Amino acid sequence: MATxxxxxxxxxxxxxxGAELAPYASDPARSRGRRHPELPAPTRNPYQRDxxxxxxxTAFRRLVYKTQVFLNHEGDLFRTRLTHTLEVAQxxxxxxxxxxxxxxxxxxxxxxxxxGHTPFGHAGQDALHACMAGHGGFEHNLQSLRVVDVLEQRYxxxxxxxxxxxxxxxxxxxxxxxxxxWIERHEPGGVGARFLARxxxxxxxxxxxxxxxxxxxxxxxxxxxxxxxxTLEQLGELPLIARFRDAALAEYPSLAVGPQRRLLFETLxxxxxxxxxxxxxxxxxxxxxxxxxxADEVRAAPPLVGxxxxxxxxxxxxxxxLFQRLYRHPAVMVTTxxxxxxxxxxxAIYVARPQExxxxxxxxxxxxxxxxxxxxxxTDRFAIREHARxxxxxxxxxx
Numbered sequence: 001m002a003t004x005x006x007x008x009x010x011x012x013x014x015x016x017x018g019a020e021l022a023p024y025a026s027d028p029a030r031s032r033g034r035r036h037p038e039l040p041a042p043t044r045n046p047y048q049r050d051x052x053x054x055x056x057x058t059a060f061r062r063l064v065y066k067t068q069v070f071l072n073h074e075g076d077l078f079r080t081r082l083t084h085t086l087e088v089a090q091x092x093x094x095x096x097x098x099x100x101x102x103x104x105x106x107x108x109x110x111x112x113x114x115x116g117h118t119p120f121g122h123a124g125q126d127a128l129h130a131c132m133a134g135h136g137g138f139e140h141n142l143q144s145l146r147v148v149d150v151l152e153q154r155y156x157x158x159x160x161x162x163x164x165x166x167x168x169x170x171x172x173x174x175x176x177x178x179x180x181x182w183i184e185r186h187e188p189g190g191v192g193a194r195f196l197a198r199x200x201x202x203x204x205x206x207x208x209x210x211x212x213x214x215x216x217x218x219x220x221x222x223x224x225x226x227x228x229x230x231t232l233e234q235l236g237e238l239p240l241i242a243r244f245r246d247a248a249l250a251e252y253p254s255l256a257v258g259p260q261r262r263l264l265f266e267t268l269x270x271x272x273x274x275x276x277x278x279x280x281x282x283x284x285x286x287x288x289x290x291x292x293x294x295a296d297e298v299r300a301a302p303p304l305v306g307x308x309x310x311x312x313x314x315x316x317x318x319x320x321x322l323f324q325r326l327y328r329h330p331a332v333m334v335t336t337x338x339x340x341x342x343x344x345x346x347x348a349i350y351v352a353r354p355q356e357x358x359x360x361x362x363x364x365x366x367x368x369x370x371x372x373x374x375x376x377x378x379t380d381r382f383a384i385r386e387h388a389r390x391x392x393x394x395x396x397x398x399x
Contacts, residue, residue, distance in 0.1 A: 020100075021100055021101070021102060022099065022100030022101065023292075023293055023294060024203060024287065024292045024293065024294065024295055024297065024298050025099075025100055025101045025102050025203065025204070025295065026047075026101070026102045026105050026166050026202045026203070026204050026295050027102070027295065028045040028046045028047050028102065028104075028105075028164075030295070031046050031047075031164050031165065031166055032164070032165035032166065033046075033164065033165060034046075034162045034163065034164055034165075035149075035158075035162060035187070036157060036158040036162050038162065045104060046164045047102060047104035047105040047107075047108050047164065047166070047167065048104045050104075050105075050108040050112075050161075050163045050164055050167040051104055051107050051108040051111060053161045053162075053163065054108060054111045054112045054115070054148070054161065054163075055111060057115070057147075057148075057152050057154070057161060058152060059115040059116075059147045059148075059151070059152060059377065060082075060111065060112075060115060062377065062378075062379050063080065063081035063082035063085055063114060063115070063117075064080055064081075064082040064379075065080065065379035065380055065381055065382070066080060066081040066082075066114075066117060066118075066119055066121075066379055066380060067080065067081070067119065067120050067121040067124075067380050079219045079220075079222075079223055081114050081117055083219075084114070084215060084216060084219060085110065085111055085113070085114055087215040087219060088110040088113065088208065088211045088212050088215045089106075089107045089110035089111055089211075091211040091214055091215055091272075091276065092106040092107060092109075092110045092207055092208050092211040093106055093107055094276060095207055095211065095276055095279055095280060096204065096207060098280045099203070099207075099280060099283060099284070099287075101203050101204050101207060102204055105166055105167065105170070105202070105204040106204045106207055106208050106211075108163070108167045108170075109167055109170030109171060109204060109205055109208035110208045110211060110212070112144060112147075112148060112163075112167065112171050113141075113144060113170075113171060113173070113208060113212060114140070114144065115143075115144045115147045115148065115171075116140045116141070116142070116143025116144035116145070116146060116147045116376060117140045117143075117144070117376070118138075118140060118343065118375070118376045118378075119339075119343070119375075119376075119378045119379055119380045119382075119383045120336075120339035120340075120342070120343065120380055120383070121339075122327075123335075123336040123337075123339040123340050123343075124339060124340070124343050124376070124383075125138065125139070125140050126340065127339070127340040127343040127344050127347075128343060128347065128372055128375060128376060130344070131343070131344060131347040131348075131368075131372070132368060132369075132372050134368075135368040135369060135372075136369070138372050138376070139174070139176075140376070141171070141172065141173055141174050141175075142172065142174075142175065142179060143372075143373075143376055144171050144172075145168060145171050145172045145191070146373070147160075147377075148160050148161045148163050148167075148168065148171065149161075149168070151373060151377070153360075165190070165191065166202055166204070166205075168191050169191045169194070169201050169202065169205055170201060170202065170204060170205030170208050170209075172191050172192075173201070173205065173208075173209050175192060175195045177195065177196070179192070180192035180193075180195035180196050181196065184196060194299065199299045199300060200298060200299050200300075200301060200302070200303055200304075201299070202295055202298060202299075203283075203295070203298055203304060203305055206303060206304065206305035206306075207279075207305045209305075210279060210305055210306065210307075213315070214272065214275050214276075214279075214315075217315065217318050217319060217322065218268050218271065218272055220322050220326060221235065221241075221264075221268060221318075221322070222264065222265075222268060224322065224325075224326040225260075225264055229325075229326055229329045229331060229332065230325050230326055230329075232245070232260050232263065232264055232267075234325060235321070237321075238314070238317055238318055238321055239314060239317075240271060240314035240315070240317065240318055241267060241271065241318070244266075244267045244268075244270040244271045244274070245263065245267045247270060248263060248266040248267050248270060249263070252266065274311075275307070275311060275315070278307055278308050278311040279305065279306070279307060281308065282306055282307055282308040282311070283304060283305045283306065286302075286304040286305075286306070287304055290302070290304060292304070338395045338396060341395060342383055342384065342387045342395050342396070343375060343383065345387060345390075345391060346375055346383065346386060346387055346390070347371055347372070347375055349390050349391070350371040350374065350375070351367060351368060351371055354367060354370070354371070356390065357370070357371070357374050358374070361373065361374045384396045
């Protein structure tokens with residue numbers, strides 16, 4: 001299998017700061033606007049304004065104490081939702097600049113994409129989804145949109161952050177048809193319409209989604225090795241890891257001796273660089289093939305931002321490895337079950353005794369949805385403390 005040096009020599013030229021957007025990019029001057037009209041900001045484009053509102057939101061601050069794979073009390077150096085979010089934004093902006101896309105829009109979507117995530121990572125989502133089975137279910141992607149549309153309470157004229165259509169569209173990257181129909185009834189032609197028409201979102205939204213995948217694969221490898229649950233030797237079974245590890249050792253033979261941290265970091269650095277260049281090359285090829293002349297023509301085309309077939313296959317192989325060896329590791333599964341227990345019991349208690357919640361939630365006529373909103377907004381450590389307060393038992397030691 002042919003490989004390239006890292007970084008490759010034939011890197012697509014970056015779009016410099018201040019350069020014009022590509023014709024297929026999302027132009028803020030042509031934004032579909034906000035649900036509640038506002039005067040434009042004098043010094044910021046609409047997507048910059050979205051980004052700033054997200055960064056100053058309560059939900060964004062909570063990400064620092066929300067889990068990726070390892071809980072807060074398991075170590076200070078593991079990723080949180082906040083560090084993951086910043087890595088997604090960095091990768092997204094880097095790729096966007098090379099493709100002539102709107103960096104501020106990519107960043108806004110990236111910063112908001114996990115605002116609706118539960119405490120305890122995917123274990124928390126699975127627990128809440130089961131609790132909400134008779135009440136519409138729970139999906140963190142849709143919850144992120146709910147956070148920016150409804151739950152943030154900052155402005156006197158409207159609920160939510162009143163973000164632009166393009167940012168909201170990027171946040172809602174998945175949506176069941178029944179939910180899309182519900183959104184369409186309440187917001188005709190809005191962010192649910194593309195799921196009914198089976199069209200695509202903006203290139204910026206497609207890019208933020210892929211940057212999320214690139215980021216979590218890389219940092220879950222790093223966190224998994226740091227935890228001792230997987231090893232660099234096991235990862236060497238994967239061609240995607242092995243070729244960059246071998247290239248690093250060929251250039252720096254001293255990395256074979258002593259602690260493996262530098263070798264792991266160098267391997268992941270090379271892998272990330274190659275994946276970024278692969279996305280740029282593959283996306284440019286797709287853009288040339290389909291030749292969209294406008295952002296609207298992007299929506300009628302197939303997905304255009306992606307890996308090459310070889311990189312897609314290798315990335316999927318890495319995801320399967322992480323699922324089998326890390327996410328389903330017995331030590332992780334023990335933590336997962338405890339986390340699910342905490343959220344199941346909190347949900348049941350709040351439904352039975354809504355007065356235990358703040359008044360804004362306790363007074364809602366849609367009790368189960370209000371409980372889901374409240375519980376999903378918790379940080380790991382707050383959920384642990386609340387569970388201990390309400391049950392008298394301590395499943396985890398708080399961080």
